[in-house]
Amino acid sequence: MSLCFLILALITIVPMVSSIAEPAVISLYGQGQEASQKFTLTEGLSIFTMKHLGSSNFTVWLMDGNGKKVEPLANMIGDFMGAKGVGIFASGDYILDIATEGPWTVDITQPKPETAQSVPVSVRGMGPQVSQFFTLNPGLATFNMTHNGKNNFIIWLLDSKGNKIDLLVNKTGIFDGSKATDIKDSGIYCLDIDAVDADGTWKIDISQ
Numbered sequence: 001m002s003l004c005f006l007i008l009a010l011i012t013i014v015p016m017v018s019s020i021a022e023p024a025v026i027s028l029y030g031q032g033q034e035a036s037q038k039f040t041l042t043e044g045l046s047i048f049t050m051k052h053l054g055s056s057n058f059t060v061w062l063m064d065g066n067g068k069k070v071e072p073l074a075n076m077i078g079d080f081m082g083a084k085g086v087g088i089f090a091s092g093d094y095i096l097d098i099a100t101e102g103p104w105t106v107d108i109t110q111p112k113p114e115t116a117q118s119v120p121v122s123v124r125g126m127g128p129q130v131s132q133f134f135t136l137n138p139g140l141a142t143f144n145m146t147h148n149g150k151n152n153f154i155i156w157l158l159d160s161k162g163n164k165i166d167l168l169v170n171k172t173g174i175f176d177g178s179k180a181t182d183i184k185d186s187g188i189y190c191l192d193i194d195a196v197d198a199d200g201t202w203k204i205d206i207s208q
Contacts, residue, residue: 026108028096036096038065039108041088045162045190047109047130048073052080054102062086065093074128076196082128085192087162113160116188123191124203131191133160134206136183141208143168147175149200157181160188183208 028036050073052058058080060073073084073096088094088110096106116133119141123131145168147153153175155168168179168191195202 022112023110027105028108029103029105030098031103032101033099036098036106038093038095040092041094041108042091042110043088043161044110044112045158045160046086046088047083047111048086049083049107049109050074050080050104051106052076052100052102052104054078054100056101058100058102058104059098060106061097063095063097064090065095070094080127083130084128084194085130085156085158085162085190087158087164089162111160113188120205120207122203122205124201125193126201127195129193129195131193131204133188133190135187136189137186137208138183139208141181141183141206142178143181144178144205144207145169145175145202147171147173147195147200147202149173149195149202151196151200152194153196153200153202154194155204156192156194158190158192159185160190165189 023042026039030036050060055078057077059075062070062073064070071086074080074082098104113133116135118135121134145155150173152172154170157165157168159165166181169175169177191204193202
């Protein structure tokens with residue numbers, strides 16, 4: 001088991017969250033380069049949890065039913081386990097275009113949270129992940145962030161429908177800083193954390 005898989009297995013950042021009925025999990029798997037079977041997504045936040053084994057490059061694109069590229073989901077080399085949050089703004093058929101040489105799996109969920117933990121909240125992990133859900137009220141919110149990897153470290157604040165609210169950081173390499181954001185609406189939010197380093201850890205403290 002790689003260091004990435006071992007540490008991720010020890011991290012639990014998702015608490016109990018009340019939610020309305022959610023679509024069933026969509027599970028896709030395969031070997032090497034291929035286009036996945038078509039699947040249906042409804043409007044709102046979709047979370048793509050991906051695993052890959054092998055030393056080759058692993059790239060994943062989400063495409064709509066007409067073949068238009070919607071969002072890049074992964075672009076990593078070697079063993080990989082991570083997640084990506086994407087806002088879906090048109091219900092319909094979608095497909096994954098996957099390029100690799102090794103085996104892979106993708107599980108797709110569309111969470112519909114009604115309640116979530118109030119801030120202050122701290123989340124930590126490594127690699128690309130979608131954080132736990134948390135509630136924010138109108139007014140100033142502060143995000144203190146650290147990253148010890150060598151490559152890109154990008155965090156988007158998303159609302160519960162997958163809308164991008166604010167880009168909190170977009171840096172390369174080691175980072176220790178913060179971002180203040182004006183929250184317009186009370187609601188449930190999460191973080192889409194794109195940390196390219198498979199072994200670079202990060203931590204985010206959220207407060208209001």
